[in-house]
Amino acid sequence: MTADVLALRRSPLGDPPLDVRGPRLHLRELAFRTLLELRGPTGRPAVGPDEHVWPLGPGWWLVDGTPDAAPALESPRAAAWRAALGPGAGVVDVSCHRTTFALSGPDALLVLSHGCSIDLERVPVGQGVQGVLAHAQVVLGRVGQDDWRIHPRASFARHLAAWLVDAAAESWEPWGDQED
């Protein structure tokens, strides 16, 4: 039953899946991640492997967690966080509100710099920022030197995917001197 219901899910880029690879860049959607907004914790909340936390503001965090195993109106992990953080903290499930793109490869920063005015070079690995990329509000997290997570709102996901594929034209098919 659970599997049947899970099979009904469609991520914003699910059909067809977003997975484009070039010599210097790899862009794909990581579908069905569990995304939670936390309010309250002053320190960075601890998460498990293959999970990330991005600061959205003082005491305000976006947790990018692995997918849940069962369908639910609200991810059970929201309740778990509420219990862990105690009264006064707030947790909102935004798993479907945003989706997750992984943009990796030596040209990742270059592609982002085509549509984002933030100084991303200076974002250290493990840190993230909120901003606008290609006219879409996003949360950008740096998980490695050349590995980024992009969380656009679901309704903007197709626009952003089309934009990223277009902006990376010279990375899919490099020509002339390679830029940094």
Next chain:
Amino acid sequence: MSRRLPHGGDLVDRDRPVTVLVDGDPVAAYAGDTLASALLAAGRRQVAAGTYTGRPRGVVGLGAEEPNAFVQVVSGPGEPMVRATELEVHDGLAVQRLAGRGRLPLGEDDTRYDHRWTHAEVLVVGGGAAGVDAALEAARDGGRVVLADDQVSLGGWSVGALGPDLDEQVARLETLPNVRVLPRTTVVGLYDHGQAVAVERRTDHRPDAPAHVARRRLWHVRAAEVVVATGAHERPLVFPDNDRPGVVLAGAAAQYVRRFGVLPGERAVVWTAHDGGLRAALDLAAAGVELVAVLDVRDEVAPGLAAELATHGVTVRTGAEVRGTDAGPDGALARVHVRHDGTIVTHDVDLLAVSGGLNPAVMLFSQAGGRTRWSDDVAGFVPDVPPPDAAHPVRVVGAAAGGLRDDELPPAAWFVGDVDSQEAERVFLDPQRDATLADLRRAHGAGLTSVEHVKRYTTIGTAADQGRGFGVLTVGVLAQVLARPVGEVGTTTYRPPYAPVSFALLAGRDRDALSDPVRVTAIHDRHVADGVPFEDVGQWRRPWYVPHQGEDLAASVRRECAAVRTGVGMMDASTLGKIVCRGADVGRFLDRVYTGLFSTLKVGSIRYGVMCGPDGMVVDDGTVARIGEDEWLVTTTTGNAAAVLDSLEEWAMTEWPELDVAFTSVTDQWAVVAVAGPRSRDVLAALAPDLDVSNEAFGFMQWRDAVVGTLPARVMRISFSGELAYEIDVPAWYGAALWDAVRRAGEPFGITAYGTETMHVLRAEKGFPIVGQDTDGTVTPGDLGMGWAISPRKVREGADFVGARSLQRADAVRPDRRQLVGLVPTDGSSAIVEGAQLVAAGADLTDLPVPMLGHVTSAYDSVTVGSPFALALLESGRTRHGEELDAVDSLVPVRVRVVDPVPYDPEGARRDG
């Protein structure tokens, strides 16, 4: 007749010959040539014609100061009005000479353009000696440096003078990892906060570039500090018939010899006002140009320079002046008339090299807010007061700062000699505009004394070169005419862009489908599969109507409306804005931002709310559901979601920081299917057998969690049609599955998908206004007949809410305010037009002004009402029910009767099914 020297010219590669087409004729050149140097090398002296006079014109300058030599590029994507002095030649380049005006190429341009943002500690503009030096210095501590230079390679025009030292510096700079060198990049704008915009020409010179490579790039550079090392522009001296091909700036002429190995002429007169002009004369002489006369307006020249010129057999004539020129049969320069010691001598020459001094290139400094002053030492305007943004300093270095060589004698601020009114018609102060000294004198005669006024009256300095060469000269000439000091006359203001930027480049990849984000719901693919026409609502794409085969809008909407009124309909309502408000004080907070009372709302219940601005005017409406003690879900109109969230954040942060409230947008979290109509309960019962859907158990304005189909869902009993209706919310991943499930479950009940148009008709029939359509920022809740939405308890207790005080102003309660009414055509059939003005019945539309009583805000053909039906805002509308008026669109009146704005089920009997 080639004028290419047998050797020399470090910028050209003689091993790489190139052929370009000029007006269809092949012209031989070398890689590294500009079109201007190629034309000069080919002996083509006339390269353009005066815009209005048609007079022959030739190359005058070397770069951005060139006023004449504009061509239309007709190869590649084509481009109007490109300076020959800045156009890099390549095989396949084809141009047409222009008479002042280019033509925008017609047809689709599929060339790619892009933008890039970058950040630096220091941005250096200009890659000459001063810029390279500044970049090396700035790079020393490891900070990020961007060096932008508009030439093909760094070094500027002083390479010859500085030699190997500079080459070595450039080489070093290009190896530094923290330095980004951008050649072929023109900084066109410098703004506050170290913000610069630059145009990079990436493949203009590479016809072999594949189509997917962006031809040009607009750089947005943000720098903590900006160093302006843009050098100086040479300015001419003027005299009658100064515009003939063969009259060239002396410094430019010398650079054509030195850098391109091209002789701009064979026999020359050189006329100058500063040492730089004399050094140019030396270069020309060394290259083999026969100097028949070298003139200097000054009374004295440096003995060293005079002696060097003497070795070429040339005596400098001081205090001398060119009085005019004659053209040969080809329209180009043939003779120069020189006055020296009171006598006129005529020389047969093909080159007149003139140089009136150097204008420091202060444009970017000036754009950023820096102020300049006249310097007698430099005979030019130099940087004076720096831009006000001290946190992002703008430093000017090198020739742009007015720097002179140590060994130089002061230049002369000499502008124009004694010219009579007839001659003045042929003294060109702006060759591109064909504007003359006579025009300037006329401007003065008309009483104009401000340089800004004179510029606009005469058009001098308004052409593509923006007066780079001639502008300061014009200021000097005006000062002479006004008999005032040059510094007092001042310069005109420099504004961005420094050089033209094409719209295609400004757009970058904001074209076609990417020009603005298209937002789609989780159910979008179902609508596409159904082939529905879409309506754009803000950035959202929503199904407009859902036609059967062969149906038009009207037929489809009639059928859709009937289904909802008599059976059941379904629509994708996912686009409504949704905001989770969380915290212990949300109830109190909502009491303050909505007109109604929310703190008393129970968990499980929903309440409708109206939001006003501080002026008491309606800004949004929607529902509020209490999900838990500390959690509430606010919905907004589709188009206002972001603005409402911003406004909630603003009130919470700036006015009531003591309240425990936090907001999270969840618009995209939920896919929503509205199921509306008398049979909607049957559909829901079939979908959610475990949910008690009876009116007693699940009342109007309540919500329940349930399994719908197999999906986890939250069901809200809300109606925007007046009918029994539900909105089913599921996590958006399940949106398409929900759509399918509702459709399947509704099939036995004849469920009908409907779009935004039907939704509008249904709500209009109930007199539900749409904020932004039936309101325009001047409408109070009372005007909409929604005084009930203002909590009586709040009013009684004097509780404050946003807009409360404004709603008590005398103006807000005037009886003759425009109020929401319904309209029907008196003939029962004439369409009423949205936006039509309401006037008295039978008003004479020719007797202006016709008093306007209101306007139509929404209009539909309503099957339910049995005729066209409209909502309108009408003065004293509530007291005029039954009156007749004319609704006038494009001078065509339609007689209408004012009716109650709720023509359908005014008692609300249908909402419970």
